[in-house]
Amino acid sequence: MERAVDRLFVTGTDTGVGKTVVSAALLHAFRAHGRRAVGMKPVASGCERAPEGWRNEDALALQAASDPWPPYDDVNPYALPAPLTPEIAARDAGVDVQLGVLVSAFERLHPLADMVLVEGVGGWAAPLTATLDQRHLVQELRLPVVLVVGMRLGCINHARLSARAIQEDGARLVGWIANEVDPAMARRDENFALLSARMPVPCWGRLPHAPDIDAGQLSRHIAIPL
Numbered sequence: 001m002e003r004a005v006d007r008l009f010v011t012g013t014d015t016g017v018g019k020t021v022v023s024a025a026l027l028h029a030f031r032a033h034g035r036r037a038v039g040m041k042p043v044a045s046g047c048e049r050a051p052e053g054w055r056n057e058d059a060l061a062l063q064a065a066s067d068p069w070p071p072y073d074d075v076n077p078y079a080l081p082a083p084l085t086p087e088i089a090a091r092d093a094g095v096d097v098q099l100g101v102l103v104s105a106f107e108r109l110h111p112l113a114d115m116v117l118v119e120g121v122g123g124w125a126a127p128l129t130a131t132l133d134q135r136h137l138v139q140e141l142r143l144p145v146v147l148v149v150g151m152r153l154g155c156i157n158h159a160r161l162s163a164r165a166i167q168e169d170g171a172r173l174v175g176w177i178a179n180e181v182d183p184a185m186a187r188r189d190e191n192f193a194l195l196s197a198r199m200p201v202p203c204w205g206r207l208p209h210a211p212d213i214d215a216g217q218l219s220r221h222i223a224i225p226l
Contacts, residue, residue: 005115005144005174006110006114006115006116007110007115007116007117007118007141007142007143007144008026008115008116008117008118008143008144008145008146008174009118009119009120009134009137009138009141009143009144009145009146009171010022010023010026010117010118010119010120010145010146010148011120011123011124011134011145011146011147011148011162011166012120012122012123012124012147012148012149012150012162013123013147013148013149013150013155013158013159013162014122014123014150014158015122015123015126016150016181017148017149017150017179017181018148018150018179018181018207019058019119019120019148020041020058020061020062020119021179021207021215021218022148022177022179022207023039023062023065023117023119024039024061024062024064024065024215024218025207025215025216025218025219025221025222026117026146026177026219026222026224027039027062027065027066027067027115027117027215027219028065028215028216028218028219029219029222029224030114030115030117030224031067032219033224035113035114035115036067036068036112036113036114036115037066037067037113037114037115037116037117038066038067038068038070038075038109038112038113038115038116038117039062039063039065039066039070039075039116039117039118039119040062040070040074040075040076040105040106040109040116040117040118040119041056041058041059041062041075041076041118041119042076042077042078042102042105042106042118042120042137043076043077043078043080043086043090043097043102043121043128044056044058044059044076044078044079044080044086044121045080045081045082045083045084045085045086045089045090045121046080046081046082046083046084046089047079047080047081049081052072053079054079054080054081055072055076055079056076056079058119059072059075059076059079060072061215062075062117062119063075065215066113068112068113070109070112070113071108073105074105074108074109075105075109077101077102077105078090078095078097078101078102080092080093080095081093085121085122085126085127086121086126086127086128086129087127087128087129087130090129096129097128097129097132099132099136099137099140102137103137103140103141106118106141118137118141118143120134121134123158123162124147124162124165124166124169125165135169135170135171138169138171139170139171143171144171144172144173144174145166145171145172145173145174146173146174146175146176146177146204147159147162147163147166147173147175147176147177148176148177148179149162149176149177149178149179149195150179150181150182151178151179151180151181151182151185151188151191151192152181152182152185153182153185153186155191155195156191156194156195156198159176159195159199160198160199163176163199163200163201167200173200173201174201175201175202175203175204175225176199176201176202176203176204177203177204177205177206177207177222178192178195178203178205178206178207179206179207180206180207180208180209181209182209183209192206202225204222204223204224204225205221205222205223206221207221207222208221
């Protein structure tokens with residue numbers, strides 16, 4: 001990947017594979033290469049009320065990993081209270097998620113940094129609304145895609161299907177990152193080797209299962225092909 005790339009979209013093989021952990025580590029990795037990097041979580045459900053308004057834990061983690069510090073409302077334009085799939089959470093909140101609002105927030109973040117990293121919701125095919133899929137945002141913003149693979153039983157199938165879907169939707173898949181979400185997974189090294197041999201793009205890193213290590217330390221396990 002050329003250094004000129006100034007944007008990325010991070011998706012996962014499923015919910016709970018550690019997209020936010022990986023996204024925060026990626027932000028630190030870009031910063032370690034001397035690049036200003038900010039994160040964005042366009043739509044987030046499962047938010048808590050704060051004095052400033054609704055706040056999402058994942059979006060706050062991306063904001064904290066960013067440099068320079070971006071405004072929260074641009075990091076997370078749609079903060080939805082209910083911990084449900086965004087389409088249902090938005091319906092419950094009476095919110096109409098609009099692609100134009102997401103694009104405008106991205107365009108405000110873009111001049112702040114050399115890299116804007118956009119984290120999706122759930123897996124690649126998880127919808128945002130009845131008529132808006134994540135692929136629409138990726139296409140509109142011309143975002144290269146990095147796939148987070150949660151290393152656990154079944155991950156080879158999920159990773160290959162996700163990679164195929166991303167490419168068939170016309171998006172540019174540029175890499176994948178293994179995240180050790182299940183420390184009890186049997187034959188982890190063998191599974192990683194099998195997956196590495198079958199993925200159509202390079203692996204950017206393999207993050208260990210280390211819940212007490214911060215994103216800056218985890219970034220050392222990522223090698224960005226600049």
